[in-house]
Amino acid sequence: MLLEVRNLVKEFGGVVANADISLEIERGMTVGLIGPNGAGKTTLFNCIAGYYKPTGGKVFFGGKEITGWPAHQVAKIGIARTFQGMKIMPNLTVEENVMVGAFCRTRDRQIAKKKAQEILEGLNLVQEINIYPTELPIATQKRIELGRALATNPQLLMLDEIAAGLNPIETKEIIQVLKRMKEERDLTLFLTEHVMEFVMTISEVVTVMAAGRKIAEGPPKEVAKQERVIEAYLGKRYAKGQ
Ligand SMILES: Nc1ncnc2c1ncn2[C@@H]1O[C@H](COP(=O)(O)OP(=O)(O)OP(=O)(O)O)[C@@H](O)[C@H]1O
Ligand SMILES: [Mg+2]
Incomplete structure (x- = not known):
């Protein structure tokens, strides 16, 4: 179980x-x-x-x-979770938001960045990598939230x-x-x-x-x-x- x-x-x-x-x-x-x-x-x-x-x-x-x-x-x-109200950080880029999850497993910024990029690729969010999430549609924000959770492995x-x-x-x-x-x-x-x-x-x-x-x-x-x-x-x- x-x-x-x-x-x-x-x-x-x-x-x-x-x-x-x-x-x-x-x-x-x-x-x-x-x-x-x-x-x-x-x-x-x-x-x-x-x-x-x-x-x-x-x-x-x-x-x-x-x-x-x-x-x-x-x-x-x-165990990873996404939040009902979404916990995306508005002052971080899409990539940085996903890196927050990756920092659960590493302190190395480069490793976290690589992990975030791999996840964002899988979520079809490569174009949005350097954008601030609040400028993006809600459906995209949900995928970023999902990305952050996935980045914790x-x-x-x-x-x-x-x-x-x-x-x-x-x-x-x-x-x-x-x-x-x-x-x-x-x-x-x-x-x-x-x-x-x-x-x-x-x-x-x-x-x-x-x-x-x-x-x-x-x-x-x-x-x-x-x-x-x-x-x-x-x-x-x-x-x-x-
Ligand atoms: N931090 C809190 N302090 C006080 N009461 C709380 C807190 N969190 C939840 N509750 C109360 O616990 C009960 C269950 O709330 P919960 O948010 O878990 O429901 P839910 O099933 O997720 O509802 P929804 O479908 O609306 O999201 C509610 O009466 C709510 O007011
Ligand atoms: Mg609820």
Whole structure:
């Protein structure tokens, strides 16, 4: 098992954002995490990736306990993530933004630069290398964010709403990029998404959260039929189309 989350709890004051979440992700899988706004998806990502310390429960990566490890250490062991709100640095060029990820593995600027160039080539961003990201379209910024995560050489890549704000064509493109990167780099993917056409087509397993709890898990087609998933999130219209 690559990732194992056991009875994870995260509370903010009185708010229980994650209540007793357990899940396992096998190496090489693509797992989707869905659920309504405020369900606790980003909080779970933050607890796994070391941005929040869980209130309770445990996280294992490759069999090793990593509960409460700081983000930089979690990155070093092989977990990368992109951010829902994007964390691109506006005063760094595209190349420098991706180098930030590469510095997870090296202190050598030349090595980091080479790594960034290799990643940017794979993402079709060679033309943009010296541009400041805020001048670029949102879909390109998302790819830069992805590039920064990939530059850390992850085994597990967690994507928090990478398709949010993209049009259907851009969404299809990012799906293709992710599939290619997964193959080329032997990645395991864990992604949250509200764009159902995306998450339900790319994921082999879907986990559903609502109000801090895990309410369902399984292959997308089976999960989409479950009454409590329809009620909590998908609505009748999506279920009928399946
Ligand atoms: N840093 C924080 N401080 C206090 N409360 C927080 C914090 N982060 C998240 N929460 C609360 O935890 C709950 C879950 O939020 P979270 O962002 O994890 O949901 P989400 O499933 O990612 O939602 P969305 O689909 O809108 O991104 C919400 O009630 C939110 O207000
Ligand atoms: Mg979120």
